[in-house]
Amino acid sequence: MKLLEIHGSRGASTILIGESLRDVRKYIPTEEVVIITDANVRHYYSKDFPPCEVIEIGTGERIKNLDTVQGIYGKLVELEAGRSSFIVGIGGGIVCDIAGFVGSTYLRGVRFGFVPSTLLSQVDASVGGKNGVNFGGYKNMVGVFNQPEFVICDMNLLRTLPEREISCGFAEIVKHAAIGDANLFTYLEEHCEKALELDIEVIEKLVYDSVVIKSSIVNRDEREEGGRRKLNFGHTFGHAIEKTTGVPHGEAVSAGMLVASALSAKRRHLEAEEAERIEALLKKLKLPTRLELDVERVLDALRKDKKRKGDSINLVLLHGIGNAVVEKISMRELEAVVNEII
């Protein structure tokens, strides 16, 4: 097992890579623990849950909203959960985002921790202290920065994941390698097959290296006032693609990284050959790189991006594989590029 620490402004978070769901009881109190999970995760893993109350939520991006949060508050009140309650989110990014938001707001905040059960949530969603829900058609519009006490990454949970969900997790690993670690990128290129088979040694290294990149960025800029923006590589386009096509987050980010790479190459920050390596790696990991897109709708979604400021938007571009920069781009240039690239 390997440990990493995030030092948040409101508390620290320990990420335990290679720890087991069965041992979660070592990290929680003996009483007043409430698990938040979804039906799929409960079906496969409730036998390994610690003995405590379980609140089950639905699945899919559409339930990541304030209605679901309100339903959970209601159940916590029914259970007479008090200030010393401890919430454990066991599930994918949706469960973790919601459990963290509930944990941070119920009774002005109670203790909470996560056991992420998808590859995407192990390498990304559960790490970094962003908790929140969608609102009014906008993704992650309402939320808080607050670190979970622990994040337990149990590789064995990944075995029941559908293939498509595994690939989505790899999209975020490629993102971390592309913005911060050229060696990790090469390792991924060389260990693709084993990675897709979830070979325990390979997957543990990939999750660890990925979390090293994310946690070191978050340790320098928890509240996304500077360097943390680099983690949005592929996401400005990705969110617009996700919204207009409804494809899963990781697939949209994969296609979004391709647009951002093409733009980086166009601005001569990235060699054409490097952009090709990124596309080839995503394809090997069974991710889409080009999707059928309605350019007008994508542009409309970009115009409504919550990170847009006036007539321009900050975009993450690559200065070579392993190195990212944030550059301002005018909406007019962005529209021209999208029309050309997509």
Ligand SMILES: NC(=O)c1ccc[n+]([C@@H]2O[C@H](COP(=O)([O-])OP(=O)(O)OC[C@H]3O[C@@H](n4cnc5c(N)ncnc54)[C@H](O)[C@@H]3O)[C@@H](O)[C@H]2O)c1
């Ligand atoms: N907070 C952050 O910093 C952050 C970062 C990245 C993504 N996110 C959010 O994460 C969400 C996506 O997370 P996700 O990709 O984990 O999706 P998800 O939570 O919807 O999980 C995907 C599917 O897999 C199922 N599942 C989960 N674990 C399983 C397992 N071990 N075996 C079998 N099935 C399992 C779930 O029930 C669900 O149907 C998005 O809402 C995104 O915005 C947040």
Ligand SMILES: [Zn+2]
């Ligand atoms: Zn993402």
